[in-house]
Amino acid sequence: MRRWDGGDLIAKKRQERELGIKDDDTLSPNATIEEIGLAAMKGISKLLSDDIPNSRLEREMGVNNQPVSLQEIDSLMGMLSSPELKPTHI
Numbered sequence: 001m002r003r004w005d006g007g008d009l010i011a012k013k014r015q016e017r018e019l020g021i022k023d024d025d026t027l028s029p030n031a032t033i034e035e036i037g038l039a040a041m042k043g044i045s046k047l048l049s050d051d052i053p054n055s056r057l058e059r060e061m062g063v064n065n066q067p068v069s070l071q072e073i074d075s076l077m078g079m080l081s082s083p084e085l086k087p088t089h090i
Contacts (some may be wrong), residue, residue, distance in 0.1 A: 001068045 026040055058064040079085065 001073060003068050004064050005067045 027035060031039075055064070
């Protein structure tokens, strides 16, 4: 098993909502094929220019994609089965 830390996405979305920041990547249900294509190209461009290079850098720096010990997995299983753990919603 390998560790991947993507940050707290739920907290980020909540903070953006509180600050009034809208998600520009959301298409309307009536989007045209051109709008869908432009959104896809924007997503691909972001992956190539930001996400992939950042992922490589995080892996090289030892931040992500690192082995996880059996003790850590056991502790995580214990935490997840704890009755005090309460799920949150976006």
